[in-house]
C-alpha cells in the first residue's frame with residue numbers, strides 16, 4: 193500500500209477520491225515524475241520558480257519536503273535515509289521523514305509538502321506554508337527561546353513579522369518569557385526594551401534585526417538561571433504613602449520577599465505608573481548610585497517595557513527588579529565617595545533641604561536653564577555642584593529638569609572622553625550617562641503633581657552629579673568636539689549619503705573614534721537629517737555582536753537627543769554615542785550572520801547556490 197505524506201488522513205475529499213485531492217488547484221502542484229520512476233530512483237527533485245522540492249520514496253511512503261535544509265539551506269537531496277530518518281549530508285542534522293520534525297533542535301524542522309498521485313504520476317504542492325503562520329511562528333519563537341537556539345529565534349521573529357504580527361506583540365512574548373523564566377530582571381530584558389524603544393528610529397527593514405537581537409539576548413540571559421518564583425500581594429489595602437515607606441524600609445534592610453510583596457500590593461491597589469515610579473525611585477535611592485547605576489537603569493527599563501507591552505502585565509514584570517534593588521551595593525560603601533570629600537554626607541545634607549527648596553520655588557516650573565546647569569554640573573568642586581542644583585530648584589527647576597541637565601552633562605563627559613584613557617574607562621562614563629538618563633526618565637514619569645511627597649527621588653540627581661564629578665579625570669585632556677573652536681570639517685564629504693557611508697566604513701575599522709565623531713558633526717552641521725544619522729548609528733550597532741552597554745548607550749542617546757533636538761547639546765549627545773560605538777566596533781558579527789541565514793531561508797533562497805556564486 194502506498195502512503196502519501198502531507199495529505200491529511202481523514203478529510204472528506206480523501207475518502208471520496210481514494211486518497212487523492214483531485215480538485216486542488218492544479219497550478220499549486222508540480223509534476224515530480226511517475227511513481228515508477230520515483231520508486232526506481234528513490235528520490236526526485238522538483239525545480240521551478242518555486243523553492244526546490246525533494247520527493248522521496250521510502251518503504252511504501254512518498255514524502256515531499258523543502259530541499260533546503262532548515263539549518264543552513266544546503267540541499268537535502270544529498271542526505272541519507274535510514275529507518276525513516278533523513279540525515280542531512282552537511283552537518284548531519286536528522287529529521288523524521290514523515291513529519292519533517294528535527295531530532296536536532298539547532299537545525300529546526302523542515303517543511304513538508306502535500307503530495308498527490310494522479311494517474312500514476314506524483315504531483316507535489318509547491319507552496320510551503322502554515323495554516324496559521326502567526327500561531328506557528330509564535331510557537332517556534334517559544335521553542336527557540338526555551339532552548340536558546342539563535343537560528344530558530346531569528347526565523348520565528350522573521351516569520352511573525354512576515355505574518356503581520358505587530359512588533360509590540362513579539363516584544364510582549366519575549367518579555368514575558370524573560371520575566372517568567374529568570375529570577376530577576378537582567379541584561380537581556382534591558383537590551384530587548386532598549387531596542388524596542390528604538391524601533392521607530394530604525395530603517396523599517398532593521399526591525400527584524402533589532403527584535404532578533406533582543407530575543408536572543410533574553411534567551412541567553414536565562415541560561416543557568418533559576419526560574420522565577422511568584423509572590424502574591426498582601427491581603428490588606430494600605431495607602432500609597434505607607435507602601436512607599438515600607439518599600440524603602442525593606443530595601444534598606446535587604447528583605448527581598450517583603451519588598452516584592454509590598455510592591456505587588458501597590459500594583460494590586462491600582463496605583464498609577466507615576467506613583468509606582470516614585471515609590472521605586474525612593475527605595476532605589478536609599479543607596480547611592482547602586483551597582484554603578486545599573487539597578488536604577490533596570491527599574492526604568494521595566495517601566496518602559498510595560499509602556500510597550502501593556503500595564504496589565506505589571507504584576508509579572510515589575511517585581512523582577514526588586515531582587516537586584518535590595519541586593520545592590522551602594523556607592524556609600526566605596527572609598528572615592530567618602531574620601532577626601534564625603535560625597536554621601538554632602539548628598540544627605542542636600543536631601544534634607546529638598547522639601548524646603550521645592551516649597552520655596554512655589555511651583556513655578558518655567559525654568560529653562562538646562563544647558564547652563566549642565567555646565568555647572570561638569571565642575572570640579574562637589575559642594576558648588578550641589579549648590580548649583582539647589583539654586584536651580586529655588587529658581588523653579590522641576591525634578592525632571594534637573595535630570596535633563598544631568599543627562600546632558602553626562603553625555604558631554606562621553607563626548608569629551610580622552611583617547612589617552614584606558615579602554616575600560618569608557619564604561620565609567622557610560623555608567624554615569626545611562627544612569628542619568630534613567631533618573632531623568634523616572635523623574636519625568638513621576639511628574640510634579642504631588643511634589644512635596646515626591647522629592648526623595650531627587651536624591652538620584654544628587655548621586656548622579658557626584659558620580660559625574662568623580663569621572664571628571666576622564667576628560668583630562670578632553671577630546672575635541674569636532675566642528676567647534678573654528679575647526680573646519682571640509683576634508684569630509686558634504687553629501688549626506690556619502691557621509692553616512694563613510695561613517696559605516698569608520699565602524700568597520702578599529703580606533704576610528706574621532707573620525708566617527710567628525711562625520712556625525714559634519715552631517716548635523718550641514719543640516720542633513722538627524723534621523724538618518726541616528727538610523728545609521730543604529731544599523732552600525734545592530735550588525736555587531738554588541739555588548740550590553742552599547743545598546744544602552746545608543747538608546748539613552750537617542751532619547752536625550754529627542755529632548756534636546758538638533759541643538760549644540762543634541763549634537764554633543766550624538767557625538768558621544770558615535771564615539772562610544774566606534775570605540776567598540778567592529779566585532780565578529782556572528783549574530784548578523786545567523787540573522788542573514790535565517791532571513792534568506794525564510795525568503796526561499798538557496799544558500800549554497802548563493803554562496804557558490806559569490
Ligand code: FES
Nearest residue numbers: 261263280283285
Ligand atoms: S545540517 Fe543540513 S545544512 Fe547543516
